[in-house]
Amino acid sequence: MRVRVDLNISLDGFATTEGGTPDNPMGEDWNRLTAAYVATRTFRERVFHDTSGKGTTGVDDRYAAAYFDAIGAEIMGAGMFGFHNFPDDPDWKGWWGDEPPFRVPVFVLTHRKRDSIEMKGGTTFHFLSAAPQAVLEQAIEVAGGKDVRVGGGASTVRDFLKAGLVDQLHVAIAPILLGRGINLWNALRGFEGDFKITTETAESGTVHVTFARS
Amino acid sequence: MRVRVDLNISLDGFATTEGGTPDNPMGEDWNRLTAAYVATRTFRERVFHDTSGKGTTGVDDRYAAAYFDAIGAEIMGAGMFGFHNFPDDPDWKGWWGDEPPFRVPVFVLTHRKRDSIEMKGGTTFHFLSAAPQAVLEQAIEVAGGKDVRVGGGASTVRDFLKAGLVDQLHVAIAPILLGRGINLWNALRGFEGDFKITTETAESGTVHVTFARS
Numbered sequence: 001m002r003v004r005v006d007l008n009i010s011l012d013g014f015a016t017t018e019g020g021t022p023d024n025p026m027g028e029d030w031n032r033l034t035a036a037y038v039a040t041r042t043f044r045e046r047v048f049h050d051t052s053g054k055g056t057t058g059v060d061d062r063y064a065a066a067y068f069d070a071i072g073a074e075i076m077g078a079g080m081f082g083f084h085n086f087p088d089d090p091d092w093k094g095w096w097g098d099e100p101p102f103r104v105p106v107f108v109l110t111h112r113k114r115d116s117i118e119m120k121g122g123t124t125f126h127f128l129s130a131a132p133q134a135v136l137e138q139a140i141e142v143a144g145g146k147d148v149r150v151g152g153g154a155s156t157v158r159d160f161l162k163a164g165l166v167d168q169l170h171v172a173i174a175p176i177l178l179g180r181g182i183n184l185w186n187a188l189r190g191f192e193g194d195f196k197i198t199t200e201t202a203e204s205g206t207v208h209v210t211f212a213r214s
Numbered sequence: 215m216r217v218r219v220d221l222n223i224s225l226d227g228f229a230t231t232e233g234g235t236p237d238n239p240m241g242e243d244w245n246r247l248t249a250a251y252v253a254t255r256t257f258r259e260r261v262f263h264d265t266s267g268k269g270t271t272g273v274d275d276r277y278a279a280a281y282f283d284a285i286g287a288e289i290m291g292a293g294m295f296g297f298h299n300f301p302d303d304p305d306w307k308g309w310w311g312d313e314p315p316f317r318v319p320v321f322v323l324t325h326r327k328r329d330s331i332e333m334k335g336g337t338t339f340h341f342l343s344a345a346p347q348a349v350l351e352q353a354i355e356v357a358g359g360k361d362v363r364v365g366g367g368a369s370t371v372r373d374f375l376k377a378g379l380v381d382q383l384h385v386a387i388a389p390i391l392l393g394r395g396i397n398l399w400n401a402l403r404g405f406e407g408d409f410k411i412t413t414e415t416a417e418s419g420t421v422h423v424t425f426a427r428s
Binding site: 011012013175176177178179180183185187188189190191192197198199200201205206207209 | 399
């Protein structure tokens, strides 16, 4: 069992959703940041339910497939779930439609009191307010020996990284400079010391860097 | 003729010389940041005058060789020359010994009045106080059609980048997190818009990213 993080960040370290509008709540930055990932065959199939077989099949797709492999539970912040964008909608069920791509229990960190929501395809959203260590214990319990992912956003991920709770951090670095948002690397000097680092370049220009606890 | 920049930076964007001591003026961070570059056969030959043929010969060495190729003049800040570390030494001639690796005219940006210094091997240090555009004009003039490099440090490079004077920016990203110093990427949002970007990974784990004006 490992605790895993996979994030899309810019070359200058930002994993941002700033600049959103009502029509485009994630913002243009988000589209540019995730373009190579969204283009993969795995993402199209898993998130868009596009079974046409279209999409890229190179290095980025290999990481996309690994993203969904062997995960038994997911943890995410309120922002990633969408509570910051839709604070007043009592029926908000996340960005991912009726059949979200997770297919496992998802623990959403929020101070809101919400009943759990069972979605199609195996995803159940649970809502709780808890420290990283405490929610992680719950996630490990339900993951049944599989990995637990801390999905995002960046500030939630940073909380888990700084608490030393992450075993594998994979960042897909888009070669663009966003210059704003939450910087994943802020005050993580020396973080790499406990990890083995591998780097790999995709056809898209995306740079995949993986920190794995050795 | 192109204006070129090549910098070693950390994954979090720092191109630092902080943490220096009298015995180790560039600091441990500098050693970690430049380890893969210093290990190349080209660097050993060109900077250390080691003609034994030792050193790495892979992707990093290819970039090291390109570093010295077709450069006709160099521009550097006072800090890169060493004036901040040795402010009171009137005989200071830089970090590079009697025969520096540049072998071309080098324009050192400083408010100090110093006579030019002719070194062995073709390097001449000129000292001047001028704005980026003005020193660049002088450097282009003496470069005789070859490229001009803005060598560093990071703040000097940033001045040239922000003034739109750089045609090719190559960064060698060491997969370490320094968390302090001058961040190359600070406030460069959208910089990549005018450039074609290529990414490549070296055997050392160093990620080479090149922005070339298209």
